[in-house]
Amino acid sequence: MTSDLAEIAAVSARPWHSLDDTEVEDRLATHPGGLCREEVRARLARYGPNELMDDAGPSGLATLLDQVRSPLVVILVVAGVVTALLGEYADAVVIAVVVVLNTTVGFVQERQAERSVRALLLLVSPRARVVRDHADWEVESRELVPGDVVLLESGARVPADLRLTTTTALQVDESALTGESLPVVKGTAPLPVATGLADRTNLAYAGTTVTSGRGRGYVVGTGRQTELGTIAREVSEVQQTATPLQQRMERLARVIGVVVVGCALLAFALGMIGGRAASEMFLIAVALAVSAVPEGLPVAFTITLAAGVRRMARRRAIVRRLPSVETLGSTTVIGSDKTGTLTENVMTVRQVWTADGVTHLTGIWDGRTVDCAPVMGPNGHDRTEPRQLTLLTGILTNEAEVVQTADGIRTQGDPTEAALLIAASRLGLDPDEEREAYRMVAEVPFEPERQFSASVRQRDGTRLLLVKGAPERVLAMCDAMLTGHGPVRLDHDAVQLAAHDMASEGLRVLAMAHRVLPPTPVELDGLEEPSGLTLLGLQGMADPPREGARDAIAACRDAGMRVVMITGDHAATARAIGNELGIAEDDAAVATGVEVEAMDDAELHRRVGEVDVYARTAPEHKLRIVRAMQANGDVVAVTGDGVNDAPALKAADIGIAMGKRGTDAAKESADMVLADDNFVSIAAAVEEGRVTFDNIRKVVAFVLGTNAAEVLTIVIALALDWPLPLIAAQILWLNLVTDSLQVMALAFEPGEPDVMARSPRGRSAGILSRVMWERVGITSLVITVGTLFLFRWELDQTGSEGIAQTAALTTMVLFQMFQALNVRSPSRSLFRMHLFANPLLLVAIIASIAIHVIALYLPWTQYLLRVEPLDLAVWVRATLVASTVVAAAEVHKLLRRDGEFAS
Ligand code: ATP
Secondary structure, three states: HHHHHHHHHHHOOOOOHHHHHHHHHHHHHHOOOEEEEHHHHHHHHHHOOOOOOOOOOHHHHHHHHHOOOOHHHHHHHHHHHHHHOOHHHHHHHHHHHHHHHHHHHHHHHHHHHHHHHHHHHHHOEEEEEEEEEOEEEEEEEOOOOOOEEEEEEOOOOOEEEEEEEEEEEEEOOOOOHHHOOEEEOOOOOOOOOOOOOOHOOEEEOOOOOOEEEEEEEEEEEHHHHOOHHOOOOOOOOOOOOHHHHHHHHHHHHHHHHHHHHHHHHHHHHHHHHHOOOHHHHHHHHHHHHHHHOHHHHHHHHHHHHHHHHHHHHHEEEEEEOOOOOOHHHOOOOEEEEEOOOOOOOOEEEEEEEOOEEEEEOOOOOOOOOOOOOOOOOOOOOOOHHHHHHHHHHHHHHOOOOEEOOOOEEEEEEEHHHHHHHHHHHOOOHHHHHHHHOOEEEEOOOOOOOOEEEEEEEEEEEEEEEEEEHHHHHHHHOOEEEOOOOOOEEEOOHHHHHHHHHHHHOOEEEEEEEEEEEOOOOOHHHHHOOOOOEEEEEEEEEOOOOOOOOOHHHHHHHHOEEEEEOOOOOOHHHHHHHHHHOOOOOOOOOEEEHHHHHOOOHHHHHHHHOOEEEEEOOHHHHHHHHHHHHHHOOOEEEEEEHHHHHHHHHHHEEEEEEOOOOOHHHHHOOOOEEEEOHHHHHHHHHHHHHHHHHHHHHHHHHHHHHHHHHHHHHHHHHOOOOOOOOOOHHHHHHHHHHHHHHHHHHHOOOOOOOOOOOOOOOHHHOOOOOOHHHHHHHHHHHHHHHHHHHHHHHHHHHHHHHHHHHHHHHHHHHHHHHHHHHHOOOOOOOOOHHHOOOOHHHHHHHHHHHHHHHHHOOOHHHHHHHHHOOOOOOHHHHHHHHHHHHHHHHHHHHHHHOOOHHHO
C-alpha cells in the first residue's frame, strides 16, 4: 500500500514526457476508449474551458472612449462649454443632448457590429477530433478536458497540450511556440526527465500545426495550463483592421474637422472685425462647424459593413477580415479548387480496370445510400484475381470507415477512400473482415503532395506492401502488372491509355499496386518511395459537379470575372469537369503543375491570362499562379483547404478557406471561410460585396450632399448679410436626429439589378464615382437654393425670423427625405424602383417626419430648437420646394446614365 502511494507520488511528480502510456493513463484516469460524457462534464467544470483568454473583445469602456475621442465630439464639447459660458443655455443643452445621443448611437452600433462579427467568427472556431465513449467525435476545441483522447491529422491545429501515444509520420510546425521554422518529427517513446521543451518529441503543444502525418494523444493541459498559455501569447487573434475605405473616410473626417475649425475661427474673426457681437459670431461659427462635420459617416460606415457581413453570412460566406468586403467587389479572377468546391466530393467508383478487362458499376452514391448488390464483371470472385486484389488494396490502404446505420450508409473520412470501400463491398469483399485478416504493420497515409498512400500488412506469415495513388505516380513504382495468368511485364502505354480514357470521362483515377515483402523488419524510409511493385488495376470514380456551380460560374463571367480551376487531379479529369461546368471550352488551355514549374516568371505571367485549368498542381504552384495573376494587375480570390495552401491564401487578395473540409491552418490564413465549401457561395459573396460597396456609396452620397447643402446655406446667408436661416441647434437636429434614421436604412438597400452585370470596380476607384460627385454637387446646390428661397420668402411675408427659420428647417427635413430616395439608385429613375423594396427606408422617412412634426408642437423642443408651429400652406410650399431635388436628380440620371457608376 505504502509503496503504491509512493509510486503514484513519484509518477505525479514526473513530467509528462518521461512517463509511458500506462503511467499517463493512470495519472489522467483515462484510457484509449476515451472519457465518458459525465466525466467530460465534470472535468470541464473543474478545469474550465480550453481557452487562452476570455474572448469578450474590446471592453465597453474602450469602445466608448473611441466614440468620445472623435473630432466631432471634441468640437461639439468645446462649442457646448463656450455656449454655456455665454449664457446661451438652450443651445448648450441641445449640444449636450446631441453629444450624448450621438455617442450612445455610435456606441450601441459599434458594439452590435462587433458582437455580430464575433458571433460569425465563432461559426468557424477551431474544432478537434476526439475519442469519447469509444467513438470518434468532432467537438469544439474549447470543450476539451485533460484526459481526452485527441486525433491529429495534417493541417490540424493542435488544440491542447498532448502526450502522444500513436504517431504515423507525424510532423508538427512549432514555430508559433519556439520560433523554429522547420517541422519537428514526433514520436511516442518516453524521454529523460531533463529533456528541454523543444526536444520533447512525444508532446504536441497547443497552438502548433500538424504539417503532415497522423497522431493520437492524451490531453495533458488545457487553456492557460498549456505551454502556450504560460507564455500567454495570443495566436489567432480576431482581425479588427479598418478597411482601406474606412481609413480613407476617417482621414477625410479628420481633415474636414480641421478645416471646419479653421473656417469657423476665420468667420468669427471677420465678424468681430465687422463689428458683430462676440456671442452672436460664436454661435454662427458653431453653426458653421456643426453643419460641415459629416457626423453620420463613421456610424453609417460601421452599420453598412456590418449589414453586408451579415448578408454574406446568410449566404454561407463568413468574412474574417472586414477589408475583404470591399476587395470582393474588385475581384477579377477566382481560382477555385475542384474537388468539393466545384464538385460534390461525393465519389462513386464507376469502373474497375485490370489487365483482363473492365467492370462497370452502375448507380450513384448519394452520400447515404447506394445499390449495394454485388455487380458481376467479367471475372469471378477468386481473390487472387487482379480485380479482387485491386479492390483489396483499396481497402487496406484506406483510413475511411463505412458504417451501416438505420437510415442508410454513413461514411467517415476521405470520400475518395470511402468510395473504394463501397465499391469493394459491392463486388463481394467485406472491408471489416479484410482489415482484420490483414494486420497492419506500418502505413503511409495519403497526403496531397505525395499523391499516394501505402501500407504494410501481414497475413499468415506473408507481408504485403500495398500502394494506391495517382496512376502516373504508382506506375513509376511498378515494373510488372498482374493478369489472370500471373504477373507479366508492365505495359506502360496500355495502362496509361486506360487511365486516360477514364479521366476523359471526368473520372478520378487511382491505381493499385503491391509487392510481397521479405519477413524482415520494415524500414519506414523505404515506404516513402516504394519500387519494384506489381500493378494490380485501376479504379475510376465519378464526382458530380455541384448543383448551381455551372450557373454561378456563368454569373461570375457576366460580372466580368474569370474563373479558373486549380486542382490536384489529373489533367484529363480536370478538363472534362471544366468543360461540363463551362469553365473551359473543348480545346481549353490546360497547364499542369510540372509545366508551371518549367515556366520562368515572364512566361507564367503571359500564360496565366489564357489557362483555364491547372491540373496536378501542388500548393507551391498555386502560390506562383496567384502571384503571376497579381503581377498582371488582377485582383485574385483563391480557395484552399490544405495546410500547404496557407501561403497562397495569404498572398491572394481574397483567400477563401473551406469551412467543412478546410484545415485549421487554411482557415486561419483566409480572409473568408465558406460554411458549405461551395463555389456558389463565392459568387454570392462577390455579389454581396458589390451590394455593400454600392450601399456605402449611397450613404456617403447622401451624407455629403445634405451636409454640403447646410454649409452652403449658412455661408451664402452670411455673404448676403441675411439673418441665419438655421441656428446651430437646428443643424444638429437635422444631422443627428432626422437624417440618421435614413442613413441606417440606406445600409439595407437591396442590390441593384445590374450588380452582377457590370465589370469589377477598379482597385483604386474612389468612394464616389465622377457622376456621383456631380450629382452630389448639383443636388446640394438645389437644396441650398431651395432652402434660402423659402427662408427669404417666409421672412418677407411674415417678418418673423422664428417662422422663417422653422420653415427653412422643415424644408431641409423634406429635402433630406427626397434626397434619401434619390440616392437609392445611382442610375435608375426613382420612379422605376419598387417603393417597398426597402421597407426600412419608408419607415425611417415616416419616422423622421413624425419626429420633426412632434418637435414643432412640443413646448420644450420648441424652446430648445427655437421652432414654431407652421401653417398648412407653409408645409405645402416646403414640400413643393423640396421636391425639386427629385426633378434635378432625375434629369441628371437621364443625362448621365449608367456605365460610369462602376468607375
Ligand atoms: P483540389 O481539391 O485541389 O481540386 P483534389 O482534392 O482533387 O484537388 P488531391 O486531393 O490533391 O486533389 O489529389 C491529387 C491526386 O492524388 C488525385 O488525383 C488522386 O489521383 C490522388 N489521390 C487523391 N486522394 C487519394 C487517396 N485518398 N489515396 C491515394 N491517392 C489519392
